[in-house]
Amino acid sequence: MGFAQDDRILSKAAYAEKIYLQFDRENYAAGSTMWFKALVANAVDHKPSERSGVLHVDLIGPEKQIINQKLVKIVDGSGNNHFEIPKKMPPGLYKIRAYTRWNRNFSNDFIFSKYFRIFPYQPKDDVGIQNINIVDREGEIFLEAMFNPKQLDSLQKRKILVGLDFNTAKKDSVEIKENDGFYKLSYKLEEKPDYVGIHMLTENGFTARKTVGLDESKVDLQILPESGNLLAGTINFLGIKALDFKGDGIYAEGIILNKDRDTITKFKTNKFGMGVAVLEPKNSEKYVAKLTNINLNTSEYPLPEVLEKGSIVSARRTGDRISLIASTTNKTDSVIIRSSFRGIKLFDIKGAVKDGQFNTSLPSKGFPQGIICFTLIDEFEKPVAERLYFNDTGSEPLSIEVNTNKNEYNSREKTNLNIQVKDSMGNAIDAEISVLAISQDPLGKEQKRRNSIIPYFYLTSELRGEVEHPGLYFNRDDIYRLRDIDALLLTQGWRKYKYDTTGVSIDYQQEPVLAIDGKVNGAIFNQPKEGVELSFMALGDQPVIQTFETDNLGRFIFNIDFLNEETREIVIQSKKGGNKRNFEININDPEILPVDFENRLKIEKPDSIFSEIVNYEQRQQQRQFSYELAEGINQLDEVILEAYQMTEERQKTAELAGKPDVVINGKDIQDKEKDWSFGLYSVLMFNFPDDIRIQRDIEEPGGALQAKVMGGGGTTILMMDGMVVNNLNYPLIPNIPPSEVKSVEIIRFAKHFNRLYQQAYPFVSPMEIPPTGDVISIYTHGKKGIFGAQKPKGILRTTIKGYSPEKEFYQPNYENKERFESEEPDLRSVVYWEPQLKLENGEPAQVSYFNPDNAKEIMLVIEVITPNGQIGYREISYPVKQRDTSDISN
Structure with missing residues (x-):
């Protein structure tokens, strides 16, 4: 598709889409849920986009690994979804990226990105890397650091590997041996970098990372005419x-000086x-x-050249x-x-x-x-x-009227809101709104600084x-x-x-609906085949069947906009002249969007508001934990694994990777097998989507199925009967008969992951190994079957991604008297979240929720977009009187 001719268009960036994600907060504790609303609008007039019905959202880790991905269905320019953040997620800096296929035509200018920090579920001591300094020895500069790997790895004995990542784009790795019980780095620098990332790897695969600024007094001064x-x-x-x-x-x-x-x-x-x-x-x-900086050292910065x-x-x-x-x-x-x-x-x-x-x-x-x-x-x-x-x-183009049924509330009392949006003439208008209620202390301070809907659409989206x-x-x-x-x-x-005059070429088409496309080639000469009859079946409890005939270039396309689930197994079969034919069927995969990450932002110096939020959240978690301990409430994984039988194979796995978080019994797998099932992965896909995602290898069109642990560390390796499986054998596993499987077990954030990864990928560089990962461990009755898988001709069995299911925001209901009088503390800092609420025919929206125990003041945040592209923002606060909680552990 090309661009329409219009003499007023000065930059083709005018045809782009603006993507905006509203989050419930700025930073997250491990174990929490990240809620977000998505808007996709025309860049010029902010009207809901008609080009894109699919939004791709990636959760990216600090080592540029994609930890999780969502496909969000966009209707009238709007959608919503969430990410679950596991309790075992390592603390640090992470990134969210969102894009439409159409917006990839405009470089990175209109791809949404946001950095945020994950902090530990409970307070955690900083271990492993300490005393990082720059030392000047007779004119030579050295980076020094002390390492204590035994705090992470009690079996550590002789040496560690240290990776260094400087802001100058230089990378290096050094091996450090123990000396009198100490591991000390002394690394000669050719120049003094602004910051360095340090990665420690123990002998048994434990890792620690830290990014620090090396010259905190340095000021970068830019002079821009x-x-x-x-x-x-x-x-x-x-x-x-x-x-x-x-x-x-x-x-x-500062001052500006001339040459005299x-x-x-x-x-x-x-x-x-x-x-x-x-x-x-x-x-x-x-x-x-x-x-002159804070240390009274002076620095000079040249101004641009003066032009005559x-x-x-x-x-x-x-x-x-x-x-x-x-x-x-x-x-x-x-x-x-x-x-x-x-x-x-x-x-x-x-x-x-x-x-x-x-x-x-x-x-x-x-x-x-x-x-x-x-x-x-x-x-x-x-x-x-x-x-x-x-x-x-x-003046603002919209006014947002928010009325509460009371001026002050008690904790656990219901708040009723009446919300209406009016134009500049005072007329009630149609709009879509999001409603967020948060604890004012401490999240309200963070909210006032964040990139909400007005600064985003008017300012930051264009710079x-x-x-x-x-x-x-x-x-x-x-x-x-x-x-x-x-x-x-x-x-x-x-x-x-962003609206400059740089050229734009259309390499990516619109994606108004979710679809898959591909090509059919002959089995012998590999030439495109025209007029091939394809039958498409999306398997499941309610199968969907479509047909298509390839064009003169052998191309086909199937609409899969009905897939409101993470993954679905499909079968495509080829015929010609009514007879089955052995054609080669391939599905096109979009070019993978490269991952970038601003390493400077990893520097560990969070501001006071962030520190206040972390301390607040961890105190609340400790109160909740104290209550559960007093009530005798066990942790979930203890209950799941109570009757776990430790066989010899399981013992080997436990020693290598740790105990499982989830155990799927082989009988459960066999009971869920359907007539159309064709192997282990097809059963896992449809029946255990919260734990395992089965997807096709996106690196290889029509490639093998891959298994990925949900809610884990981002990278999954496979073990079978206590042994690590070489990655070259992964394509043989999907077709294992379910009857041969004793159990499938999931180990999230496996221990010794470095060592496990090296066994699965023996030719990988040690410094390229992901910092965290997960294990799927399969146990079989007779260790048979994985070498019997054959890829049939003329038929493609694979999995495709559907829309990520939405999840309803949970809030307690205190209209139940027993629930209201419960001593279990209600410590929500995000009190209410409704991302997509329609206002139609001039009628106001009615919203209600219950206030928590721990908030003295609630902040309401309402963001608005109208069908004609007007946007609005409103925040109000109201006090909450806390109930007597002296009987609850502090």
């Missing part, structure tokens, strides 16, 4: 951006590390900015008008300033040049709300200078790079917010604007 160039002989505005060692904005003060060391001007930054300096540079002069000839354009807010100044050294009697909005041309302003300048002002109400791009163009319509400007209309605490720019109680937005656009301005 307003429209790209410093022009001699005219007043220039400079954007100033000061970043700390983690890349976060930091307050700074005279102070020309001073500057300082705001709380986000951004500021503005004014300079009238002289031709051939050289300037530097000078900073060129052009710049400047924009300023003057009351309710926008003032524009174009300066040029070109011999011309007029200039043109083009205004555009999200890649669409608004209008051109042509004006006479006097003394090298053109000045004008325009009413701000004549422009839409959001980022306006002013471009100075030459007579050939080529841009010579550009400036981004945020236009604030002073490349990270915007720190975007929610604060839209706090109307902050009198400096417009000044700060202008400083942001000066420092993160037109060079990082």
